[in-house]
Amino acid sequence: MSTTTIDRLRDTELSYRATLAGGALSVFLLIALLGLAFPSSIWGNLLAILTSRSTLSSALRLSVPITFAALGGIFSEKAGVVNIGLEGLLIISAFTAVITTAVVGPEMTVVGLPAIWIGFFAGVLSSVLFSALFAVVCIRFKADQIIAGLAVWLIALGLAPFAATVYYGGVNTDNLGTTLGTWTVPVLSDIPFFGALFDADPAVYMMLVAVPASWYVLNRTAFGRHVRASGENPKALDTVGVDVSRVRYAGVLLSGFLAGIGGSALSLGLGQFVGNNQTMVNGKGFIAIVAFLFGNYNPVGAFGASFLFAGLEAAQIRLQQVPGYGVPDSLIQTIPYVTVLVVLALVGRTRIPAASGEHYDTGDDNR
């Protein structure tokens, strides 16, 4: 029974994703056709927005924190630790990056390194340390991973605006007056539309490297295999002499490292940490979870999903600036979220690692 059932599931899953991709493509083609036919209609505006270089540029920028958090989530969950604290890791690193830069002095350089990069690494470090705390609580003390993850989020959500208030007297930090800036590749950046890929935030380049690198680590290195085994059947890993806890610590710390890059890039791209309401992170850590689930724990798929969301977000912002349709902005703002809901409802089965979320006991004291 089992084999045939699994085959059937795989087939439906494959066709499901194919249908979905085909559907998205045909929607885009439809918009393109309508836009070409009636350039001054809403379709024309949509087409202009979707094909504009600045939309691609901001989509890439917006996808950075989501993608990095999603990559982090993949490593953690593949290793068997559900990390829903990604949001918190983004917040803590976004804040630490800005405050460190401010304390060092935005214009300073330390041993040749601009302060903003010191802030960047400090942000990453803060996220790694925070995830280490989460890892110890979950792995060593076997706390409920969901509750510990929520705690990570809530602590960061309270701590960052609080520290900002102590330092600046308000939940937002002052603007640093400087950002990570852009790195521009000569010639290539002049290509229409795709030139945006070569005239971008340093973090965008990092992301474009990190996605295939993560895929490679997960699928081609021994460590990656141990991570997958640790989330599927830790006992199998244990009996062949690999320390499960160590693999899980590594997975969680990696998630802290990656989310930290995302958080630092987010705030330093703007030059400021915004602490209002849900802070400037504003749910990106949770969107990241959706992104890697949609991408079925595949870094490339997760990036695709993050980019889809970020693209819709970028288009949505541009759409608000198009006058004359009488649609309230707040409704337009919901487009990316509604799309995520629909996509999640439509997407087939995501295979969750079998032992993810479960504590592992080394059986030393069994019987």
Next chain:
Amino acid sequence: MSTAVHLDEITKRFPGVVANDDVDLTVERGTVHALLGENGAGKTTLMNILYGLYEPTEGTVHVDGRARDFDSPADAIDAGIGMIHQHFMLVDPMTVAENIVLGNEPRKWFGTTVDRERARQEVIDLSNRYGFDVDPDDAIEDVSVGVQQRVEILKALYRGADILILDEPTAVLTPQEVEELFRVFEELTAQGKTIIFISHKLGEAMHAADDITVLRNGKNVGTVKADETSNEELAELMVGREVLLEPKAEPQEPGDEVLAVRNLSAEDNRGIPAVSDVSFDIREGEVFGVAGVDGNGQSQLVEAITGLRTPTEGSISYKGRDVTDASRRSRIDDGMAYIPEDRHERGLVMDFDLVQNGILGSQHSPTFAADGRIHWSDARDHAERIIDEYDVRPPHADADAESFSGGNQQKFIVGREFEREPDLVVATHPTRGVDIGAMEFIHERLLDLRAEGKAVLLVSSKLDEVQGLSDRLGVMHDGELMDIVDPRNTTEEEIGLLMAGERPDADATDAEPPVGDAK
């Protein structure tokens, strides 16, 4: 012939228990050695000591003539020992090759990357060398249990094991897969490997082993050559007294129909069809057996009959009434007894004592609660009667259920259900985890019920059990009732083929049954 393993006066004490008591064991290189004994005889403990999972309280382990002190399985692996556990330690979505090299991956590019081509080639070479039929690129979740077991063996061999320990290796296999496994044993010993396997099945030990060591109550009660002993002698060694091995059911004419199942279909918890279009009936004074490899719909069938699962299609009638939608309670009140397959989950409440457990299912009956309150003194008498009659040890009605061994828990459940004075007993794996002595007793009681004219539905993955006790035997595969056969005129091999889902062609029944590729 040299000695591969020598265990010298091993004693292992756990708080309150002596699991191994001064055990000597010598295993010659290149032989198959069976470690035989009832449950709780200390077989697995002894092997866990050899594999470095436990440290012996006293005594020494010698491997290849040298005294060893294993702190962990890693030390044992270094010494050339591999253990294949009862529950496989495999990662389901990974491929065969990935599982075999897990933790010992060959690397390339300065150790950064798994050399997948080399890993694959090494696995192919290894499996060719021992004549194993495995495809390195298959995902574990797509291959049969028999293949998974071979992957486990390859995993140990890949790590350089010369001595293989297998814990109850046949428990999950079909008869054909068991044959295949024993052929693998021969191939391995021919190439100088040493095999120790744990079993509580006499027939297997006799069939596959060169030497057999019997453990009883943690003691080695004798090592014998397989070709110089008999089933009877081994059984006596295991139990310590003479045992009636073959349950003897006197032929008798069955009476009226008690249970009729018609075109029954049911789904499992995930909503996947688990039982499809099953029909059979059971009459008074008849034992109807259901054989099959675990997980082929037996559980869902039994749950539908006992009222624990709503069937998707079909009907069940009991004592002439349609009970398809009747509640569990009404079925209990109507004399349907049920020995569940998972005694921890369904049979007992682990932190209740036996007095409380003894009235589970009868808590509302007039016997114990005539005026709406439970009469604990009656309940206690009841529990003590069961303990006494079914030889539950230790005889403490006030002890929590979890403090008893599995076999004694099972005896208590069997006692409770039989004492309901049922008209139909649904017994799933009634002797799972109990030793030969208790097994014999439970079998006798089942046959007593049959002689009293009760109907019995017996589900078991032990073929000899269902075959020996049943009047008619249904074989399930993938949710279907493949066939209903007369167990006395059908060979184990024929039943095994049905269990594997092969329907014998009417014109090919006399041909040699195809044995081989277990996939």
